[in-house]
Amino acid sequence: MPDRLPPLTALRAFDAAARHMSFARAADELNVTPAALSFQIKSLEEHLGQPLFRRLNRAVELTEAGRTLAPGVEDAFQRLTRSWRATRRLHDTTTLSVTAGPAFTAKWMAPRLYEFAQAHPEIDLRFIASLRMMDFDRDEIDVAIRFGHGPDPGLYALPLAFEWLTPVMTPEMARRFPTPESLRKAPLIFDDSLDFLDPPCDWAAWFRAVGIDHAPEHGLRFSQADHAVDAALAGGGIVLGRRALVVKDLHEGRLVAPYGVALSTKAHFRFLCPRGAETRPHIAAFRDWILAEIGKTASVTEGLTIVPAEDVAPK
Amino acid sequence: MPDRLPPLTALRAFDAAARHMSFARAADELNVTPAALSFQIKSLEEHLGQPLFRRLNRAVELTEAGRTLAPGVEDAFQRLTRSWRATRRLHDTTTLSVTAGPAFTAKWMAPRLYEFAQAHPEIDLRFIASLRMMDFDRDEIDVAIRFGHGPDPGLYALPLAFEWLTPVMTPEMARRFPTPESLRKAPLIFDDSLDFLDPPCDWAAWFRAVGIDHAPEHGLRFSQADHAVDAALAGGGIVLGRRALVVKDLHEGRLVAPYGVALSTKAHFRFLCPRGAETRPHIAAFRDWILAEIGKTASVTEGLTIVPAEDVAPK
DNA sequence: ATGTTCGATTAAATAGAGCTTAACTGAACC
DNA sequence: GGTTCAGTTAAGCTCTATTTAATCGAACAT
Numbered sequence: 266m267p268d269r270l271p272p273l274t275a276l277r278a279f280d281a282a283a284r285h286m287s288f289a290r291a292a293d294e295l296n297v298t299p300a301a302l303s304f305q306i307k308s309l310e311e312h313l314g315q316p317l318f319r320r321l322n323r324a325v326e327l328t329e330a331g332r333t334l335a336p337g338v339e340d341a342f343q344r345l346t347r348s349w350r351a352t353r354r355l356h357d358t359t360t361l362s363v364t365a366g367p368a369f370t371a372k373w374m375a376p377r378l379y380e381f382a383q384a385h386p387e388i389d390l391r392f393i394a395s396l397r398m399m400d401f402d403r404d405e406i407d408v409a410i411r412f413g414h415g416p417d418p419g420l421y422a423l424p425l426a427f428e429w430l431t432p433v434m435t436p437e438m439a440r441r442f443p444t445p446e447s448l449r450k451a452p453l454i455f456d457d458s459l460d461f462l463d464p465p466c467d468w469a470a471w472f473r474a475v476g477i478d479h480a481p482e483h484g485l486r487f488s489q490a491d492h493a494v495d496a497a498l499a500g501g502g503i504v505l506g507r508r509a510l511v512v513k514d515l516h517e518g519r520l521v522a523p524y525g526v527a528l529s530t531k532a533h534f535r536f537l538c539p540r541g542a543e544t545r546p547h548i549a550a551f552r553d554w555i556l557a558e559i560g561k562t563a564s565v566t567e568g569l570t571i572v573p574a575e576d577v578a579p580k
Numbered sequence: 581m582p583d584r585l586p587p588l589t590a591l592r593a594f595d596a597a598a599r600h601m602s603f604a605r606a607a608d609e610l611n612v613t614p615a616a617l618s619f620q621i622k623s624l625e626e627h628l629g630q631p632l633f634r635r636l637n638r639a640v641e642l643t644e645a646g647r648t649l650a651p652g653v654e655d656a657f658q659r660l661t662r663s664w665r666a667t668r669r670l671h672d673t674t675t676l677s678v679t680a681g682p683a684f685t686a687k688w689m690a691p692r693l694y695e696f697a698q699a700h701p702e703i704d705l706r707f708i709a710s711l712r713m714m715d716f717d718r719d720e721i722d723v724a725i726r727f728g729h730g731p732d733p734g735l736y737a738l739p740l741a742f743e744w745l746t747p748v749m750t751p752e753m754a755r756r757f758p759t760p761e762s763l764r765k766a767p768l769i770f771d772d773s774l775d776f777l778d779p780p781c782d783w784a785a786w787f788r789a790v791g792i793d794h795a796p797e798h799g800l801r802f803s804q805a806d807h808a809v810d811a812a813l814a815g816g817g818i819v820l821g822r823r824a825l826v827v828k829d830l831h832e833g834r835l836v837a838p839y840g841v842a843l844s845t846k847a848h849f850r851f852l853c854p855r856g857a858e859t860r861p862h863i864a865a866f867r868d869w870i871l872a873e874i875g876k877t878a879s880v881t882e883g884l885t886i887v888p889a890e891d892v893a894p895k
Numbered sequence: 896a897t898g899t900t901c902g903a904t905t906a907a908a909t910a911g912a913g914c915t916t917a918a919c920t921g922a923a924c925c
Numbered sequence: 926g927g928t929t930c931a932g933t934t935a936a937g938c939t940c941t942a943t944t945t946a947a948t949c950g951a952a953c954a955t
Contacts, residue, residue, distance in 0.1 A: 277588060301915075329670065330667050336663070342585075344653075345585060355630070356629060604903080612944085622904090
């Protein structure tokens, strides 16, 4: 193996200098004096045999060689940092980073979080609400809660509960619309965040499940499920609510599900973490707590007729 | 920015140890004593707060943390090495690494290489014959010669010559088959390496170009163009030869192209290098030499009727 | 068994890489 | 025309990284 790497500290100095395009700021980032940094760069240039920076009056710019070297070095150090952080997180059982979509965060996690904090005061919970699928290492995430199905290679994936949708509304609203048939004239709320499901789980599908041929088009539309539920809570209409998002409101009487027919879907909320991480104590504790919380509300399914969405899929 | 990277030398030691799964061999690779390496690993484990290796009787194995850290670190150091080498190559004008397909290597480069070596004794030419598209940085290649067209973002691409195909054969063979029509009964040789071209440039297309409806199927087949030409040179038959591959044999009388009709194609041999590299002196010298060599044989096209392959494409 | 060998560890001593302080340069800004 | 800013240079110091040499423990050969 021919020419070996130059001193690594020099490469790190170059990385910082190239990112900041300034020796002073790079020195600052690395907590050294500009003199030290200047020295490192010079040493690197000697190892290479040609300059990496062109020294201008009051600034520096990369030479051809510098431009060749910088991207790879930057990338390499980023990877080192990422791996190192991921490894440190392994035995850090004091903080737990969880990401979930905004709806699950607002309607499921937020109302229950303080209970987890009480049960596990030793765990610092950090919550990142985002729909974007994240990289566990890059984004320093321990656990993700995502709605979906399908295989996730390399991940530990635990379905949290059997999921279904049923019309939910305030009790007053339920008095005004006592039967499914009466919903034809009701103010329906549309939750566009479920559009991606196949077979579809929309109002038309639910009406087919109760034997009604009706494909409503008009009403309030929300791109986030929690906003749709909030609108229903405010008495603004009737929404096809996902179990996980409405179970607490049903339990506590703020919402009711009067018709006894729910659409089931293959997608569920799932607990995801890197394979193997599920045995780390704080992650296991969080998972067990979620499962226990879900167990508490298992009874809401009682008395419901469950119709699989695929049975009422459009031809 | 929280926890910073540990000492980089320790990470490099870990990288080597994890790759070799042996402190002794890792120490050997880094040209240090096993003691030094042991020390580095220990220091890294202290920084991390937990062991990276499980020390067995006479071997080591990675712990969970070690397995988490190793792939990223390995990858990062590989990138560093790659970038560093690529940058070093920038001002190394003593060696030039060229890759080309086996046919171009055998039929174009090999017979001319010694002339280049004479003209540029200061340049050490390294030749890699392979059809596989290579990564300039990863494989430490300066120049690639490839047959094709289409855009190559980020690359400097220079078409080397207008390319065409015409039946070529030994002079004796030409006497036995004086006209295109007589080729119906001739021993045709098939060069399967051109199958990917669209529009096709096969025997059927050439026959259409001379107004003959004939789609031969049987004959010698070669997956590499140089073997097909070799077979023709040996008097084994008649092959549709690409200009670049047969021009030298035509020039020197070993082959003849008696029918005066050639099929042109949009694909040509191209000179490829990373954008910007074309100004480096030894690369420019090589490019200029290739262009000059091609210029020497420009006259072979004289007197040929060129028929674009797309004009005789099957409906 | 038992001695040998191999791979890792430890301790003490040492070389030198990498850092800091401090003084200097040169262009740009006011 | 002085001030400031960014980088450079030189001297000296600190502590990291390394070596040498001795130690340990298990495995292998005899």
